[in-house]
Amino acid sequence: MRRRILLLAGALALGAVAFSGDRFWLQFLGKAMIGCILAMSLDLLVGFTGLVSLAHSAFFGLAAYALAGVTNRLGLVNPLLTFPVCLLAAAAAALIIGWLSLRATGVYFIMVTLAFTQMLFYLFNDSPALGGSDGLYVAERPVDSRAAAYVAIWAALVLAYLLLARILRAPYGRVLEGIRGNEQRMRSLGYPTRRYKLVAFVIAGALAGVAGYLDATLYGFVNPAQLGWRQSGLILVTVLLGGKGTLYGPALGALLLAFIEHYGERVTEHWNALIAALIIAVVLFLPRGLAGLVEGGRRA
Amino acid sequence: MTLSRRALLGAAACSTLLSRRLRAATGARLKIGLLLPYSGTYAALGHNITDGMKVAAAEHGGKLGGREVEWVAVDDESDPAKAPANVNKLIAGEKVDILTGPVHSGVAMAMMQIVRQENVLTIVTNAGAQAVTGTLCAPHVFRTSFSNWQVSYPCADVMLKAGHKRAVLMFWNYSFGQESMAAFKEGYSKGGGAVVKEIAVPFPNTEFQANLSEIAALKPDAVFVFFAGAGAAKFVKDYADAGLQQKVPLYGSGFLTEGVLTAQGAAAEGIKTTLHYADALDNAANKKFRESFKKATGRDADVYAVAGYDTVNTLAQALGKVKGDTGAGKELIAALEATRLDSPRGPFRFSKAHNPVQDIYLRQVKGGKEVVLGVAMKDAEDPAAGCKMGK
Amino acid sequence: MSFSLVALQLINGVEYGLLLFLVASGLTLVFGVLGVLNFAHGSFYMLGAYLAWWLSERTGNLLLAILVGLPAMALIGLLVERLAIARLYLRDHLAQVLLTYGLVLLFNELQRALWGNDVHGVATPRSLSFTIPLGEAQTWPAWRAFTALCCIAVAIAMRQVILKTRFGMRVRAGASNAEMVEALGIDVRRVFSVVFSAGTALAGLAGMLAAPLTTVYPGMGESVLILSFVVVVIGGIGSIKGAFLGAMLVGIADTFGKVLLPGFASAIVYAVMAAVLLWRPRGLLGPAFEGR
Numbered sequence: 003m004r005r006r007i008l009l010l011a012g013a014l015a016l017g018a019v020a021f022s023g024d025r026f027w028l029q030f031l032g033k034a035m036i037g038c039i040l041a042m043s044l045d046l047l048v049g050f051t052g053l054v055s056l057a058h059s060a061f062f063g064l065a066a067y068a069l070a071g072v073t074n075r076l077g078l079v080n081p082l083l084t085f086p087v088c089l090l091a092a093a094a095a096a097l098i099i100g101w102l103s104l105r106a107t108g109v110y111f112i113m114v115t116l117a118f119t120q121m122l123f124y125l126f127n128d129s130p131a132l133g134g135s136d137g138l139y140v141a142e143r144p145v146d147s148r149a150a151a152y153v154a155i156w157a158a159l160v161l162a163y164l165l166l167a168r169i170l171r172a173p174y175g176r177v178l179e180g181i182r183g184n185e186q187r188m189r190s191l192g193y194p195t196r197r198y199k200l201v202a203f204v205i206a207g208a209l210a211g212v213a214g215y216l217d218a219t220l221y222g223f224v225n226p227a228q229l230g231w232r233q234s235g236l237i238l239v240t241v242l243l244g245g246k247g248t249l250y251g252p253a254l255g256a257l258l259l260a261f262i263e264h265y266g267e268r269v270t271e272h273w274n275a276l277i278a279a280l281i282i283a284v285v286l287f288l289p290r291g292l293a294g295l296v297e298g299g300r301r302a
Numbered sequence: 303m304t305l306s307r308r309a310l311l312g313a314a315a316c317s318t319l320l321s322r323r324l325r326a327a328t329g330a331r332l333k334i335g336l337l338l339p340y341s342g343t344y345a346a347l348g349h350n351i352t353d354g355m356k357v358a359a360a361e362h363g364g365k366l367g368g369r370e371v372e373w374v375a376v377d378d379e380s381d382p383a384k385a386p387a388n389v390n391k392l393i394a395g396e397k398v399d400i401l402t403g404p405v406h407s408g409v410a411m412a413m414m415q416i417v418r419q420e421n422v423l424t425i426v427t428n429a430g431a432q433a434v435t436g437t438l439c440a441p442h443v444f445r446t447s448f449s450n451w452q453v454s455y456p457c458a459d460v461m462l463k464a465g466h467k468r469a470v471l472m473f474w475n476y477s478f479g480q481e482s483m484a485a486f487k488e489g490y491s492k493g494g495g496a497v498v499k500e501i502a503v504p505f506p507n508t509e510f511q512a513n514l515s516e517i518a519a520l521k522p523d524a525v526f527v528f529f530a531g532a533g534a535a536k537f538v539k540d541y542a543d544a545g546l547q548q549k550v551p552l553y554g555s556g557f558l559t560e561g562v563l564t565a566q567g568a569a570a571e572g573i574k575t576t577l578h579y580a581d582a583l584d585n586a587a588n589k590k591f592r593e594s595f596k597k598a599t600g601r602d603a604d605v606y607a608v609a610g611y612d613t614v615n616t617l618a619q620a621l622g623k624v625k626g627d628t629g630a631g632k633e634l635i636a637a638l639e640a641t642r643l644d645s646p647r648g649p650f651r652f653s654k655a656h657n658p659v660q661d662i663y664l665r666q667v668k669g670g671k672e673v674v675l676g677v678a679m680k681d682a683e684d685p686a687a688g689c690k691m692g693k
Numbered sequence: 694m695s696f697s698l699v700a701l702q703l704i705n706g707v708e709y710g711l712l713l714f715l716v717a718s719g720l721t722l723v724f725g726v727l728g729v730l731n732f733a734h735g736s737f738y739m740l741g742a743y744l745a746w747w748l749s750e751r752t753g754n755l756l757l758a759i760l761v762g763l764p765a766m767a768l769i770g771l772l773v774e775r776l777a778i779a780r781l782y783l784r785d786h787l788a789q790v791l792l793t794y795g796l797v798l799l800f801n802e803l804q805r806a807l808w809g810n811d812v813h814g815v816a817t818p819r820s821l822s823f824t825i826p827l828g829e830a831q832t833w834p835a836w837r838a839f840t841a842l843c844c845i846a847v848a849i850a851m852r853q854v855i856l857k858t859r860f861g862m863r864v865r866a867g868a869s870n871a872e873m874v875e876a877l878g879i880d881v882r883r884v885f886s887v888v889f890s891a892g893t894a895l896a897g898l899a900g901m902l903a904a905p906l907t908t909v910y911p912g913m914g915e916s917v918l919i920l921s922f923v924v925v926v927i928g929g930i931g932s933i934k935g936a937f938l939g940a941m942l943v944g945i946a947d948t949f950g951k952v953l954l955p956g957f958a959s960a961i962v963y964a965v966m967a968a969v970l971l972w973r974p975r976g977l978l979g980p981a982f983e984g985r
Contacts, residue, residue, distance in 0.1 A: 026394035033387050054787050102967070106974045109730060109786060113926040114970050117963040120919070124959040128475060128504050135476040135505055136408045136431065137382055139415055220386075223415050225408055227383035231919070235794055242791045264391065267377060272806065274341060278798035285792040286780055341801075343912050345810035503951075504959040508907065508916075511705040512951040518830035519698050532812045532910035539814070539906065545824060545832030565814030565908045 005296065009250055013160055020153050028152045032220050034260035035159045036213045041240040041252035042166055043209035048238070049247030050170060051202045052182030056234040057099055057115035060122045061207040063229035065092040065214035067126060070138045070224045081144035081154075085215060092211020093204055100203035104196055119231055127226040137225030144219050151220045158216060159253075162209055166249055169205070178202055243284055245291030254292045332369040332626065334617075335392035337385075337403030337413060338427075340377040343506075343531060344405045346561060347606045348377075351427050353599045354610025355402070357591070358618070360598070366614070367621025374398055378409050385412030393422050399628040400425065402613055405606075407431040407477050414438045423628065425616070427609045432481050435657035437688035441635050444656040446616060447609040448578050449684040450481035453555040456662045456679035457526060457576040458489030461553055466524035468498050470517050473528040475502035482528040482555055498522050508533045514544045525550055530557035535565040542569035556580075559667060560605050570667045576678045578660045579605040579647040583674060588646035603646075612645045612658075619643070655686035697828050702948050704827070708837055710944025711844035712899060716917055717924040717936045718851060719895030725931015726868040726888045729781050732793035733773070734896050735918025736800035741766055741897030742904040742913060743808055746815045755818045759901045763894055770893025774886050782885075801912065810911055815904040840902040847895070851933055864888060868931060923966045929976030938977055 019031055040062060047053040068091040072078045078087075103114040126132050145151050169175050180188045181195050188195050218224050227233070236259070244255025262280070266273035288294060336355075338348035352375065359371050374396045376388050385404075389412065392398050401417065401424045404410050410429035417424045418440050426434050426445040430453070435445055461469060469490065473479035479502070487497060498520055501513045517525060525546075529537045534557060541547055547569060552558075556577025559570055581592070581604065591611055595603035603611075620637035624630040643650040648661045664678040720734045744765060748758035777796065781789045816822075817836040824832040855861035866874045867884045875881045900914075907913065924943050928935025943962055950961035957964075969977060 024394075026390060029390045029394060030387070048787060054790065102971060106970050109724075109930065110926065110970055110974055110976070112730075112786065112790075113922060114967060116919075116922070117967040117970070120963045121960045121967070124504070124957075124963075128956065128959060130475075130480060134480075135382075136411045139411075221412070221415070223386055223412050225382040225385075225412065227381055227408065233383060235790075238787065239791060239794070242787065246787065267375075271340060271377075272802045273377075274798050275802035278795045278802070281791055281795035282777070282799070285784075285788050285795065286777075289784075289788070341805065341911075343910060345805070345911060346812075349810065502955055504955075506916075507959060509709060509947065509951070511709065512702055512948045515698060515701045515705060515831060516952060519695070521830070532908055532913070535812050535814065535908040535910075536906070539908070543824065543832070543834040543837070543906075545826070545830075562812045562814075562908070565812045567814050567816065 005250065008296065009163075013156075016159075017156050020149055020156060023149065025148065028148045029220065030260070030264065032148075032152045032155050033217070034257050035155045036217050036220070037237075037240060037256035037260060038253035039155075039159055039162050039213040039216075040210055040237050041244060041256040042162060042249055043206045043213070044237050045241050045244075045246055045249055045252040046166055046169075046178075046202055046206045046209075048241050049249070049252070050175065050182060051178045051199055052185075053199060053203070054112050054238070055103075055115045055203070055206070056112060056231055056238075057103070057119045058206070058210050058237050059231075059233035060099070060119045060229050061092040061096055061210035062214035062217070062233070063126070063224070063226070064095050064122065065089065065211035066218040066224040066228060067132070067138070068092070069144070069215055069218045070133075070140045073144075074138065074141045079142045079144060081219075084144055088215045089208060089211050092214065093208040096204045096207025096211075097200070100200050100207065104199055104203065116231055116234075119229060119234055123226055123230040126229060133224070133226075135226060137223060137227075140218050140222045140224065143222045148220075151216070154219065155216050158212055162212065163249070163253070166209075170249065174198070174201075239281060242281070243291050245293030248291075248293035248297075251291050251293030251296075254296075258292065330369065331372040332366055332400070332621075332628065333372050333374055333396065333398040335396060335398030335401045335403075336373060336375040337378050337388060337392060337401065337409070338375065339380040339405050340375070342379050344380050347405050347428065350601070350604055350607040351403075351405070351610040353601075354595065354603065354607030355427075355614045356610075357594050357598050357607075358611045358614035361594070362614070362618045366618045367624065367626025369621075369626040378404050378406070380404075380406040380409060382406065382408030382412050385409040386416060389413050389416045393417075393420055398422070400617065402427050404429055410434060414443070417443060423634065425613050427613050428606060430481075431477055432684070432687065435653075435655040435684060435689060436686055439655050439686065439689035439691050441691065444616070444638055444652060446613045446658060448660070449657050450478055450555075451485040451684050452657075452660070452662060452682045453557075453577055454482040454485040454528070455489045456664075456682060457553055457555065457574075458486050458493060458495065460574065460576065460664055460678050461524055461526065462490065462493040462495050464524070464551075466522075466551065467495050468523045469495060470499045470501065470520055470522040470525045471497055471527070472501040472503065472513060472517070472525060474505040474507075474533065476505040478530075479505070479528040483526075486526055506533060508536045510537055510540045511544075514540055514546065517550065518544060518546060522550060525552050527552065527554045527558060529554070530560070531562065532565075534558045535562040538562075538566045538573065539569045547572065556605065556665065559665075559672065563667065563670070563672065567670070571670070572667060574664060574666045574675070576662050576664055577605060578658070578662055578682075579608050580663050580665045580672050580674045582665075582672055583646065583648070583663070585644075585646070585648065587644045591646040608646050612643060612647070612650060615643055615645070616641045616650075653683050653686065655684065655689040655691060657684045657686065659683045701827060701831065702952060703945065704833075706945035706948035707941065708841050708944070709948060710941040711841045712903060713917075713920060713924050713944055714937050714940035715844045715847060715899040715902070716896055717921040717928070717940055718847070718933055719892035719899075720921050721925045721928065721931055721933065721936045722895075723889055723892040724925060726864055727778070727782065727885050728868075729778055729889075730786055730789045730793065731778070731892070732790060732918065733796040733800065734892070734921060735914030736797050737766065737770070737893045737896035737914075738900040738903075738917050739804060739912075739914035740769065740800065741900030742815075742907075742909045743804060743900075744897070745901035745904040746813050746909045747808065749815055755815060755901075755905065759898070762901055763898060766897030767890045767894040769897075770890035771886060773893065774889040778889055779882075779885075797914075805911060812908050812910040814908050817905045836905055840906075843898075843902060847898070848933070848937060855933065860884075860887075920962065923962055926976055927966050927969045929978040932976070932978045935976055935978035 065088040068088040240255035241252040245251030405428045407429045430450040556575040623637040662679040664675045744762040749755040924939040928939030951958045
């Protein structure tokens with residue numbers, strides 16, 4: 003119950019900001035909420051299925067580049083046209099990369115996802131035709147005003163949360179958790195575990211694509227730095243900070259990281275060390291992250 | 303009810319304009335935003351640019367146009383992915399009066415996207431991407447450093463005069479390298495030179511052995527390269543180690559040796575480079591600047607510090623004319639365009655596209671020091687392809 | 694490409710591969726024996742390089758610096774293991790990735806605070822500052838040959854220790870079944886500490902040997918880290934032989950890739966890794982120790 007109230011209050015507060023008209027907060031919280039979508043979708047894999055994927059940022063970046071591509075080359079601007087295209091691009095990529103990566107397990111799986119992320123990164127970074135390391139502008143954004151973009155992001159965040167929560171409550175979600183616990187047992191019970199994992203991977207990748215689409219909408223700028231293992235690592239950090247396997251925890255983690263990155267600089271020049279200390283402290287002493295604090299007390 | 307975007311932007315611009323003029327009128331502090339790298343590989347550049355600016359500010363008693371300067375620095379980490387957020391932090395969050403920076407051209411591209419929509423005076427203090435004063439030029443955007451074309455084009459003439467008609471090009475394959483090579487080829491082919499091979503190295507890869515073997519096999523008259531920072535240090539050392547230093551003369555824009563000369567040691571001996579500045583420049587402004595910089599920071603000034611220094615001096619001159627009113631729009635821009643400085647790099651002024659018009663020097667490493675051989679190109683002006691201002 | 698150019702590129706590739714092997718060997722050891730994914734491995738490489746620079750400036754001799762620096766790196770490894778890594782033995786991969794990622798950030802800040810942002814050159818010792826001619830067009834610096842020889846020596850030494858000594862036996866046993874080993878009365882913890890310490894020293898040595906070649910600069914460990922992961926995975930986690938094979942493959946693929954397919958050069962290494970894993974999901978030589 004406590005959790006529900008917190009989430010509702012948070013959603014309302016974030017939604018209210020849309021009316022403030024403050025250029026900075028609209029952009030800052032918009033970006034933070036995109037991080038929340040990324041974190042939650044990654045939690046589906048990390049927290050509930052037990053798959054640590056470093057490819058998440060690849061789908062994020064791919065969708066963003068897809069928007070730049072269809073807008074700049076094909077002249078499509080209407081979000082009703084561009085959004086499905088970009089979503090499809092991200093989902094298709096997730097299908098292919100997921101199918102290939104899931105042939106490996108454990109740490110090898112992590113490394114294969116890393117390999118694909120890096121390959122995509124270099125594809126965009128090294129091709130002048132695709133913008134190279136300087137990135138590309140999106141000639142005309144799907145929505146013009148900052149406030150409209152913010153509302154779109156907010157809506158996506160709420161819908162993503164509801165969707166993921168629904169999936170996880172359903173039998174499908176239970177199977178995923180079973181796989182996380184003991185995949186062999188699930189297989190012996192007759193479940194085609196790889197198929198389940200692949201579906202989760204595609205859903206997560208598609209949501210990451212939604213985040214990428216929204217990011218390109220917010221800024222009108224795409225860059226290879228958005229792909230690559232460093233970005234993926236940051237998303238993992240938010241999942242950890244927030245508490246994996248709780249769905250809302252990672253969203254909190256993303257918000258926390260955004261605020262620390264913003265205000266940390268005022269505190270010290272070595273603010274990176276601050277983040278490092280935080281990460282280490284959370285790993286060692288607060289393994290359940292922020293969500294652990296919210297739930298309170300010890301759970302059996 | 304739908305408000306056109308124009309109307310909204312107009313209203314927003316007006317309100318910021320009014321608030322800026324109000325703040326100027328009441329003598330409020332002048333907020334200068336610094337979008338620079340203070341961590342990562344380019345941190346040294348970020349610090350030098352910043353300190354160059356502070357040295358200049360100190361010379362003006364910490365006041366520009368009668369207003370006290372307040373520095374607001376954001377570490378851009380040379381990360382284009384975080385750039386839009388960082389730019390917004392400065393413009394929308396801190397509401398800076400003037401935005402300066404960055405080093406990395408990817409960050410500059412992100413910055414230009416936003417800056418062209420907001421009406422904030424922006425001074426680019428390093429990134430040499432052509433587009434900044436080319437296709438993306440804008441009345442309120444100025445650059446005090448250089449354009450990639452300016453530091454590469456003159457080298458072609460230098461090499462041709464030295465009798466090198468067959469050259470191999472080697473460069474990092476991103477905008478800086480690509481634009482450098484395009485400029486070089488423009489000058490080189492005009493003078494009858496032939497490019498035997500173009501070796502594009504993915505950025506920021508520093509494994510050069512394979513390519514150096516290629517060069518050794520090709521036996522060109524000379525080699526023109528673009529690398530900078532630690533990569534340049536390694537390249538020069540590898541070049542010497544492969545035995546090429548004595549066999550094939552090495553040329554490049556000044557970034558090949560800037561900041562890394564001591565690290566390169568004897569391997570850099572004899573390298574000729576073209577740049578809009580040299581530590582050894584023999585003019586009064588340079589001597590004074592280098593002294594002040596050394597006294598203030600304990601480090602030696604370099605081309606990056608000069609950009610910072612000139613940025614603040616430019617602002618001092620222009621803001622002085624409009625009595626510190628950063629909201630003065632057209633008057634301020636006109637004042638900036640009329641800037642004339644006795645910069646440590648020589649005479650300094652802006653072109654119509656707001657890029658510096660400056661002398662490009664030919665330097666050579668002799669005895670472990672950068673020696674100025676002469677002026678490779680006088681009053682070099684970037685062609686500003688695609689800029690529609692002042693035309 | 695002429696035959697001599699191919700031979701030259703082969704030498705380039707093998708030499709690059711040998712240095713990669715040195716870094717990767719420490720990583721695969723830690724990974725295979727302790728079961729820990731150590732993202733901070735690249736930071737040890739960087740620390741080694743900075744130590745080499747700092748000590749050689751003070752003593753005037755790089756070889757001396759290396760002799761002093763090696764035990765220093767081993768000590769650092771010991772400290773890190775006791776304070777941080779030991780707590781990860783019972784945790785999952787995510788915790789390991791993130792804790793060691795945090796260590797990377799910390800080491801980066803430490804390096805900046807101690808030694809600043811500039812690029813520094815390291816001079817090779819007089820005795821090894823000559824060049825060897827390779828054919829008529831090119832020369833090879835003696836330091837590179839020395840580095841290659843060191844890497845080979847380390848490879849042989851490691852093989853001997855792991856296969857032929859008692860301690861090596863304990864290492865293999867501890868990796869395969871730590872609980873059983875402990876039940877037999879052997880202090881597995883000590884084995885782990887020593888292995889991690891050795892891994893750190895190996896990365897540090899690689900940094901020290903590479904320092905004159907790459908110069909010393911902030912963030913120099915990053916590219917090396919990713920590549921060493923690639924090498925370890927290609928070769929099979931925990932397998933030194935695999936790391937050697939993987940390093941050779943990566944070194945040669947990267948070198949020839951640069952010359953033959955310059956547009957895709959960076960991606961080639963990852964494509965090779967993905968291909969290897971899809972063919973042999975546990976790396977070329979599989980995990981050397983069961984249960985990982």
